[in-house]
Structures are given as structure tokens and as C-alpha cells.
Amino acid sequence: MPALPDLATIGTALAGLPIRTRFAPSVTGFLHLGHVVNAVYVWGLTRALGGEVLVRLEDHDRERYRAEFERSILVDLEWLGMTSDHAIVSRQSDHSERYAKAADELGAAGHTFHCDCSRRTLADAQEPMEGETLRYPGTCRGKGLSQSPGRALRVRIEPGEERFDDLRLGPQRQDPAAQVGDFVLRDGRGQWSYQHCVVVDDREEQITLVIRGEDILESTGRQLRLARLLGRTAPPRYLHHPLVTDAAGRKLSKKDFAKSLGDLRREGWTPERVLGEAAYLGGLKATSEPIGAQHLPDLFA
Numbered sequence: 001m002p003a004l005p006d007l008a009t010i011g012t013a014l015a016g017l018p019i020r021t022r023f024a025p026s027v028t029g030f031l032h033l034g035h036v037v038n039a040v041y042v043w044g045l046t047r048a049l050g051g052e053v054l055v056r057l058e059d060h061d062r063e064r065y066r067a068e069f070e071r072s073i074l075v076d077l078e079w080l081g082m083t084s085d086h087a088i089v090s091r092q093s094d095h096s097e098r099y100a101k102a103a104d105e106l107g108a109a110g111h112t113f114h115c116d117c118s119r120r121t122l123a124d125a126q127e128p129m130e131g132e133t134l135r136y137p138g139t140c141r142g143k144g145l146s147q148s149p150g151r152a153l154r155v156r157i158e159p160g161e162e163r164f165d166d167l168r169l170g171p172q173r174q175d176p177a178a179q180v181g182d183f184v185l186r187d188g189r190g191q192w193s194y195q196h197c198v199v200v201d202d203r204e205e206q207i208t209l210v211i212r213g214e215d216i217l218e219s220t221g222r223q224l225r226l227a228r229l230l231g232r233t234a235p236p237r238y239l240h241h242p243l244v245t246d247a248a249g250r251k252l253s254k255k256d257f258a259k260s261l262g263d264l265r266r267e268g269w270t271p272e273r274v275l276g277e278a279a280y281l282g283g284l285k286a287t288s289e290p291i292g293a294q295h296l297p298d299l300f301a
Contacts, residue, residue, distance in 0.1 A: 002169055004241070004284075007048055007300050010167050014209065014237060019051025021209040022090075023082070024198070027059040027069045030260035031076045034244055036278035041241045042211045043082050044284070044296030052085035054205060060092040060197045063189075076261040080271045081293030090205060092197050099192045102200045102230055103185055106155060111229050112185065114151045115140040133218070136181035153186040155196075155226060162221035167239035169214075174221025183222060195219065199226045207236050214240045244281045 005013075023042045025035055046053050055077065059065045077083070106112045115136075122134050136154065145151060159177040166172050176183075185196040202210070202223075217240045227235040259267075264274060272290035280288035284299045291299075 004168055004300070010045070010239075011049060013165070013167055014049065017208045017237070018206075019046060019049045019209055020054065020205075020207055021046050021051060021211055022054040022056045022202075022205070022207055023077075023084075024056040024058050025073055026061065027057050027066070027073065028061060028064040029069060030072050030262060032258075032260055033264075033274070033278055033281060036080070036261070036274055037244055037282040038211070038213060038241070039077075039080070039082055040275060040278045040282055040284065040296055040299070041239075043293065044279075045211060045239070045300050046209070048297035048300040049209075051209065053082075054086055054090060054207070055084035056090040056092070056201060056205070058092050058194070058197065060192050060194065062093065062191065065093075072260070072262060079261070079265065080275060090201065092192075092201065095197075095201065095204075096192070098204055099186075099196060099200055102203075103153060103196070105231075106185070106229060109229070111156050112153055113141055113143075113156065113182075114145040114147055115154050115182075115184075116145060116148075116151050116188075118188075133180055135179065136183065138182060141182065149190075150188045152184050152188045154182040155185055155229065157182050157222070157225060162224045164220065164224060164238065166217070166220075167237060169217070169240055172217070172220070174218070176222040176225050179218065180222060195222060195226065199223050199230065202236055203227065203230060203232050209239070210236045211239045211241065213243050215243055216240070242283050 021042060023039055025031060043053055057070060057073065059070065074089070103112065117139050119134065122136065140154075141156065147153070157177045157180070159175065161173050161175050163171065163173050183195055184193045186192050201207075220238055224235050261274065270290065272292050275293060275296065276285065276290040277288045279285045279291060279296070279299060285291070
């Protein structure tokens with residue numbers, strides 16, 4: 001497993017950039033230790049670099065959103081000592097107009113089209129292997145469909161590689177057209193997609209560094225492509241940290257983190273114990289000895 005580069009190497013790679021990153025949990029459940037692993041990387045590394053952290057609540061999925069999830073996330077972060085450097089917490093549900101404006105920009109440049117394919121139709125046509133991402137074959141590209149309820153809005157993705165240097169994993173090459181094809185910006189129910197929201201938010205909020213788990217690595221090429229289509233000439237730099245895995249090397253799922261931070265708190269866990277356990281699970285400490293939030297930058301020194 002690639003080690004984390006030392007702080008001097010990362011600092012050199014980011015020289016001249018104002019370091020601004022975000023902690024961006026989806027508001028579809030309570031925080032658990034897996035989220036805290038990411039938070040340890042985000043706050044620890046960003047503080048070590050002298051940068052700032054924005055808290056973004058990714059609540060674009062309004063069907064799975066619950067107000068109690070949002071309240072719990074903010075309480076848990078304050079309890080852990082992981083605070084935003086900005087008084088206003090960013091919520092995707094407040095920014096529908098920015099997503100629509102960005103989609104209009106893409107449409108005016110001829111980069112979008114409407115699609116009436118269902119996921120079932122695409123699955124039947126491709127028969128992907130279990131766990132594989134469905135690749136859109138361009139079925140509606142030339143149909144000239146108008147906007148209508150039930151129709152998705154897709155972005156045209158032409159063949160070609162996106163190359164980027166991950167600050168931990170090194171040089172990467174991805175071809176979004178081969179991976180997923182023309183992906184969705186807004187689905188048939190009218191909800192903006194994760195890919196669209198995160199790229200637009202990162203542009204509008206001037207995010208220069210994205211720190212996240214390796215499970216999202218495959219999304220990076222398509223996000224870079226979309227950012228370029230939206231005119232962002234200097235997209236964020238990326239660092240994908242290790243995932244928490246079991247003895248066989250498989251990524252632990254949400255069910256493996258059955259206990260929320262609220263559950264752990266009620267069982268008597270302290271913030272320091274939670275952070276120490278997360279740092280250990282994330283490969284940043286040899287033991288799960290407790291550690292306070294103020295000492296997280298020392299893990300990267």
C-alpha cells in the first residue's frame with residue numbers, strides 16, 4: 001500500500017496554492033468511525049499545511065435526507081473538536097440555483113442532452129459484472145429530446161484521458177468516456193447528481209485540495225473533465241487516503257460501522273479515544289492510543 005508522502009513533499013507539490021479543503025459527509029445517516037478516518041486526514045493534514053477547512057453538508061439526495069442526521073453530524077464534529085474555519089456551513093440544498101446556472105452554461109456550449117433511458121434499460125443492455133458501474137452507451141445523444149418530467153440531463157463526454165497526480169498514489173490516467181460515458185447531471189426526478197454538485201461546489205467555494213478515500217478515486221477523472229467543461233482552468237489537487245479494510249483487504253461497509261458516534265459517546269467513549277481509533281484504522285498510528293484534535297497535525301509532521 002502506498003505510504004503517505006511526507007509533509008515537505010506535499011507542501012512542495014502545493015506550493016503557491018492557498019490551501020482550502022472541505023469535509024463533506026452525505027446527510028443520509030449518522031457519522032461513524034469510517035467518517036472520522038476521513039476527518040482525521042482532512043483536519044490533520046490541512047492544519048499541518050496551514051490551510052483552512054470548510055464543512056459542506058452534501059444533502060442533494062433529498063429522498064434519503066433526514067434533519068436528525070444533519071443535527072447529529074454537526075453535534076458530533078463539535079464534540080470531536082473539528083470545527084469549520086467558516087461561520088456558515090455549506091449545504092447543497094441551498095444551492096440549486098448555482099447547479100442550474102452551471103447546467104445552463106454547459107447546455108449553451110452544446111455539452112448536454114436530455115435522456116429518457118431508465119437504469120433498468122441500461123442494465124439490460126449491458127449486463128455488467130456485479131459491482132461494476134453502468135456505462136451509458138449514448139442512446140439518446142442524437143434524439144434531440146426536450147426537457148420533460150422523468151427525463152435526465154446528461155453531459156456529453158468525449159473519449160480522451162484525464163491525467164492527474166494524486167498526492168499519495170502518484171500519476172493517474174482515467175478515460176471517463178470508457179468508464180461511464182455521458183453521465184447524469186440531473187436525474188429524472190429532478191435531483192442534481194453528486195458528480196455535478198461536487199464539481200460546481202468546489203469551483204464556487206474555491207476548493208484547492210480534495211482529501212478523500214480511495215473508493216472515490218474513480219470519480220476523479222470525470223470530475224476533472226466536468227470542471228474543465230465548466231471553464232475551471234486550475235481544478236483542485238487530490239489526495240486519496242487508504243480505506244479501512246478487513247483482514248482480507250476488503251473495504252468495510254456501513255454495516256461494519258454499525259455504531260454511530262452518538263452510540264459510542266453514550267457508551268463512554270471520549271473524543272480522544274474516537275480520534276485515536278480512527279487514526280489507527282487509517283494507518284496513521286501504530287496503536288489506537290487516544291489523541292486530541294489539536295494534535296492531529298503531528299501525525300503528518
